[in-house]
Amino acid sequence: MQKPTKNWWVPSKGLFSFLFFSWMALLSVLSLMPMEDFDLGGPVIPYLDKWVHLGFYFTAMLLGVFFLWERYRHRMKKKPSMIWMGTCLMIYGMIIELLQEQMDMDRSAELTDMAANVVGIGLGGWLALVLLGNRESLNWPD
Numbered sequence: 001m002q003k004p005t006k007n008w009w010v011p012s013k014g015l016f017s018f019l020f021f022s023w024m025a026l027l028s029v030l031s032l033m034p035m036e037d038f039d040l041g042g043p044v045i046p047y048l049d050k051w052v053h054l055g056f057y058f059t060a061m062l063l064g065v066f067f068l069w070e071r072y073r074h075r076m077k078k079k080p081s082m083i084w085m086g087t088c089l090m091i092y093g094m095i096i097e098l099l100q101e102q103m104d105m106d107r108s109a110e111l112t113d114m115a116a117n118v119v120g121i122g123l124g125g126w127l128a129l130v131l132l133g134n135r136e137s138l139n140w141p142d
Contacts, residue, residue, distance in 0.1 A: 013070070020060075020067035024092075027056050031096045032103065053116035054123070060089055061124025069132070078132060086121045093117040 064085040068076060076084075093114060101109035 016063060016066040016070040020063040023060055023063050027060060028096070030056075032099060034107070050112060050116040053113050054120040057089060057093065057117045057120030058124040058127075059120075061086060061121045062128055064089065065125065065128040065132075078129075082125050082128065086125055089121050090118060 065082055068081045068085055072081065097109040097114060100107040
């Protein structure tokens with residue numbers, strides 16, 4: 001009997017868990033550092049802060065969905081788990097914004113930052129839906 005071969009494009013078990021938690025740790029550290037540590041000079045880009053928020057939470061949502069797929073693929077349905085991850089990331093974003101306001105480090109909580117977080121979460125969820133689709137190879141029951 002022939003052994004099944006492992007496809008090179010299939011990630012090893014635990015890859016998305018590692019990537020998601022590493023990304024969240026990086027996001028936490030960068031979000032709670034004083035702003036003067038980020039002043040690199042150069043041109044001023046309008047709304048750069050909002051684009052950074054959107055990109056960070058877009059990536060967090062995408063990695064979070066794949067983390068849930070990797071850990072709970074036979075126990076959680078796709079859309080409820082995506083809603084759960086999005087809600088957790090929104091709460092996390094609110095906590096980070098409140099911590100930034102309370103800590104004395106030249107940062108403040110802004111509703112527009114929270115809005116950028118929500119847009120990033122929504123776009124990350126949308127891309128995850130597109131990537132996952134109805135493909136049976138992912139073994140995630142609908």
